[in-house]
Amino acid sequence: MDKFTVLSMFITFVTSNDVLKFIPHDKSTQNTKPIQWTPPGFCNGLDCPPFIVGNETDEYQERFYAQSTWVSTELLGIDYDKAQYKMFMKLFKYIEGGNKKKMKIAMTCPVTTRIIPGQGAACKSNFTMSFFIAGKVKNPPGPSEDDVRLRPQPALHVYVRSFGGYVHHFDEWREEAEKLIAALEKDGREFEREYYYTAGYNAPFQLFNRHNEIWFIAK
Numbered sequence: 098m099d100k101f102t103v104l105s106m107f108i109t110f111v112t113s114n115d116v117l118k119f120i121p122h123d124k125s126t127q128n129t130k131p132i133q134w135t136p137p138g139f140c141n142g143l144d145c146p147p148f149i150v151g152n153e154t155d156e157y158q159e160r161f162y163a164q165s166t167w168v169s170t171e172l173l174g175i176d177y178d179k180a181q182y183k184m185f186m187k188l189f190k191y192i193e194g195g196n197k198k199k200m201k202i203a204m205t206c207p208v209t210t211r212i213i214p215g216q217g218a219a220c221k222s223n224f225t226m227s228f229f230i231a232g233k234v235k236n237p238p239g240p241s242e243d244d245v246r247l248r249p250q251p252a253l254h255v256y257v258r259s260f261g262g263y264v265h266h267f268d269e270w271r272e273e274a275e276k277l278i279a280a281l282e283k284d285g286r287e288f289e290r291e292y293y294y295t296a297g298y299n300a301p302f303q304l305f306n307r308h309n310e311i312w313f314i315a316k
Contacts, residue, residue, distance in 0.1 A: 134147045134148075134149075139259075139298050139308035140206055140298065141206065141298060141299065143203075143204060143205050143206045144203065144205045144206075144229065144231035144232075144233070145205060145206050145207065145229060145298075146162055146163070146165045146229050147162070147163050147165075148160040148161060148162045148163070149161050154280065154284070156258065156276070156277070156280035157256050157257060157258045157277055157280055157281065158256075158257045158258075158259070159254075159255075159256055159257075159315070160253075160254075160255050160256075160257055161252070161253070161254055162250075162252060162253040162254075162255065163252055164249065164250060164251050164252045165229060165230070165232075165249075165250045166229075166230040166232075166237060166247065166248070166249055166250065167209075167227040167228060167229055167230060167247075167248055167250050168188055168191055168192075168227065168228050168230060168237070168240065168245060168246070168247050168248075169188075169225055169226065169227040169228075169245070169246055169247075169248055170184050170187045170188055170225070170226055170244055170245045170246070171184075171223065171224065171225045171226075171244065172184055172223075172224050172225075172226075173221045173222070173223055173224075174221055174222065174224060175215070175219070175220075175221055175222065176267075177210075177212070177222070177224070177267035177270070178266075178267060180210075180224045180226075181210065181224075181226065184210070184224065184226035185208065185226060187242065187244070187245055188208075188226060188227075188228045188245065190242075191228075191240055191241075191242075191245055192204065192228060195240075195241050195242070196238035196239065196240055196241050197238050197239040197240070197241055198238035198239075199238075200238045202230070202234055202237070203231070204228075205228060205229040205230070205231055206229070206297075206298045206299075207229070207296035207297055207298045207310065208226065208227070208228060208296070208297045208298075209226070209227045209294050209295065209296045209312070210224055210225065210226045210227075210294060210295045210296075211223075211224070211225040211227075211292055211293075211294050212224060212292060212293055212294070212295065213291060213292040214292075223292075227248075230247070253314065254314070254315040255294075255312045255313065255314055255315060256277065256281055256286060256288060256312070256313045256314075256315055257296075257310050257311070257312050258273055258274075258276060258277040258280070258310065258311045259308060259309070259310050260273055260309050260310075260311075261306070261307055261308065261309070262307060262309070263304060263307055264297075264309055270295050270309075270311065273309075273311045274293050274311045274313075277311050277313060278290075278313070281313065286315065287315065287316040288313040288314060288315050288316055289313060289314040289315075289316060290313075292314075293311060293312060293313050294310075294311070294312035294313075295309070295310070295311060295312075296309070296310040296311070296312055297309055297310075298310075
């Protein structure tokens with residue numbers, strides 16, 4: 098199912114109280130009750146951004162995400178793991194009340210990191226980490242720090258590769274990204290090549306049954 102097929106279905110995404118409803122615009126279905134979206138098990142009972150699944154293969158899943166709100170911070174660096182720690186602590190401080198309303202916000206998933214790779218091994222990459230802000234958080238507070246920002250995320254069409262295990266090194270993320278690239282190229286999919294996302298769904302202390310994802314944005 099490509100994005101044009103989805104558009105032709107005239108589906109509107111409506112987020113309310115963290116429930117995604119699909120409301121067909123076809124008059125013949127006006128009396129049909131909206132379908133409630135149930136978060137998948139790998140969200141571990143946390144709020145996560147609603148999506149619907151398009152095509153699915155053994156290598157990847159095509160997803161369509163509704164528009165949403167995220168809080169983000171950006172960092173230039175060479176070491177992915179060091180960048181992750183610094184950015185996570187900034188965003189965690191925000192949801193723990195380090196914001197203009199001193200308001201605590203529940204943790205969500207996934208924690209995503211957009212990576213714009215540097216041009217060489219010794220070149221800095223651009224990292225942007227984001228926490229999802231659940232729809233039930235009305236008027237989320239502004240950040241207290243200048244390098245943390247709230248941002249609206251338009252609807253997304255993404256290709257997702259999922260894998261388990263504890264990721265110890267960035268090379269493991271990169272290997273999974275290369276596998277996804279190969280699968281998408283094999284299937285003739287068009288996607289953004291300048292950057293990609295890592296997505297983690299588990300706390301660091303969870304050693305087993307972990308869920309990790311690589312995202313490429315579809316063109």
